[in-house]
Amino acid sequence: MRWLALAAAAVDREADRLTELDSAIGDADHGANLKRGFAAVTAVLEKEPPPTPGAVLLAAGRQLISTVGGASGPLYGTLLRRTGKELGDEPAVSRARFAEALDAGVSAVARLGGAQAGDKTMLDALLPAAEALGESFGAAREAAERGALATVPLRARKGRASYLGERSVGHQDPGATSSALLMAALDEAAA
Template sequence: MLDTEFFRRWLAAATALIDREAGRLTELDSAIGDADHGSNLQRGFTAVAAALDKEPPQSPGAVLTLAGRQLISSVGGASGPLYGTLLRRTGKALGDAAEVTPAELAEALRAGVAAVAQLGGARAGDKTMLDALEPAVAALGETAGTFAAARDAAAAGALATVPLQARKGRASYLGERSIGHQDPGATSSALLFEALAEAAG
């Protein structure tokens, strides 16, 4: 079972990973975006960590809901609303339970990913964060909570964006010039699942 402390560990691991990889995320974004993805997420997750310390939530769902709200209010560009929606919707789907199973988390994440797709008007293959999120959530659902499988699926999904032409977001303005670059949003999404596997130990 996954308790509140597990979810706090997950977000702490995500904050540390994004902090470490911010430069690489911004470098990827400078090729096909606004060159601010790393710094934006770094600021957002630092704010999440501070908010969780200030008012520790009492359930897994509340941890994610607070994190999502914080990202929406503190991150500029598209990534704040998209990541915020992912975490808030996932948290809402988990409800008030004190503990959740990995299968319940997979189901809640599926709802979160669907909300992201709706908000961004994107789907897998459009060279967005969905290219990492969808395979990760599918792997998590199929393997009954093997977080390493979700991590590996997300990483593979992010890598698979390299040959794609962007059809959504800022990168889509580049047309064929977006081909050959790894999508920064898919890359940061993969970090989120790397952190999840790390939290699971």
């Protein structure tokens, strides 16, 4: 739960920046949508704390799907729900076990969105983060941040930004940026 509370705080703090990034290549609602969604996640988890890490992620994923509009709700909801489902009812989770579960969550996001690395999406941060998590939480954070920055020169091939074609080049992807925020919160929670 600490991870998601820290993620909610980061999204709240960075919502205007996320919306600004989204205004250049999207529909200018990414920050506001995630802020609303993670506030709802925090409220649900505080009201009735789930008993296991997997149950926490399942509940958070359901809440994001039901409160966040656009593609972000289903994508982030799928990430958390699939990760939680993979963890099952384990009462405590090692970093290695969490890395396996997160990898399954990231794969589910890729299937849902039909995207891959280099498409200028949240996967450009999540894929390297999931891989680096095998090494450490800090490595996952750094890989996600590098992945988000690496979206700047890319031409979007998926999502709303893909409608802009060449005009999407030169802008950092908001989904990759918010994914990097989540990985930074995970690193902070693990510290």
